[in-house]
Amino acid sequence: MSVHEKMNFETKQAIKNAFIQQVEEVGFERVTVKNLALVAEINRGTFYLHYSDKYDVMEDLQQELLKELERYVKHVQPLDAFQTLKMGQLYQPFIKVITCIKEHAPAFRMLLGEQGSPSFTQKVKMIFGSHILDRLSLIRKEAQDPEFQQYLQAFIASAILGVIQEWLDKGNENLTVEEMVALHFRLIRFLGNVVGTI
Known part of the structure; x- marks a missing residue:
């Protein structure tokens, strides 16, 4: 990465960080380019070299996070995860x-x-649901039924995301990453045990 590219990257990150801070403080509707530039410690001209408006910043931030998340989620293999869990270990992916x-x-x-x-x-x-569902449908024939697949994907994705949102809302200081992973599998095991007793 050249010096120019590094400076561009750092400026864009500063704008995105300012954007996150401003949305949390005043709400998206009240975010202005003037305040973004102020918080990012750049001038408005520099802002416009990188983004056309706050919607552009929002879009770039979303794309960056979705790309990053998918990079890791695509390595999650449910079968390996359950085998690892049975051995009492945490699943690294x-x-x-x-x-x-x-x-x-x-x-x-x-x-x-x-x-x-x-x-x-x-x-x-979609990232959680589609990647994990693809692997589950290879393991269980039931997961190949298109209608069942649609609802299973919604169920898996909503369950994982719901737990993550709860963790984020709590400030995520109360649970480490490892404890959070263990909690996900505790919840899955708990549901499996409950179903097994019905």
Whole structure:
């Protein structure tokens, strides 16, 4: 990366960080380019070299996070995860997924919250649902039924995302990444045990 590219990258990150901060403080509607430039410690001309408006910043931030998240979610293999769990160990690919979310916690918290974007929430659900569902349909024939598949994908994605949102809303200080991963599998095991007793 050249010096110029590095400066461009750092400026864009400063704008995105300012955007997250401003949305959390005043709400998306009241975010202005003037305040973004002020918080990012740049002038408005520099802002316009990188983005056309606050909607452009929002779009870039979403794309960056979705790309990053998918990079880790695509390595999650449900069968391997359950085998690892049975051995009493934590599943490393899922640890990487949760670590990614923790590293970008302010951005995920903002985008998944009331001030965020419903389309972002849907795209995150799609990433979790489609990647995990693809692997499940190879393991269980039932998961190949198209109608069942549609609802199973919604169920898986909403369950994972619901737990993550709860963690983000609590400030994620109360649980480490490893504890968060363990909690996901505790919930799955609990549901499996409950179903087994019916």
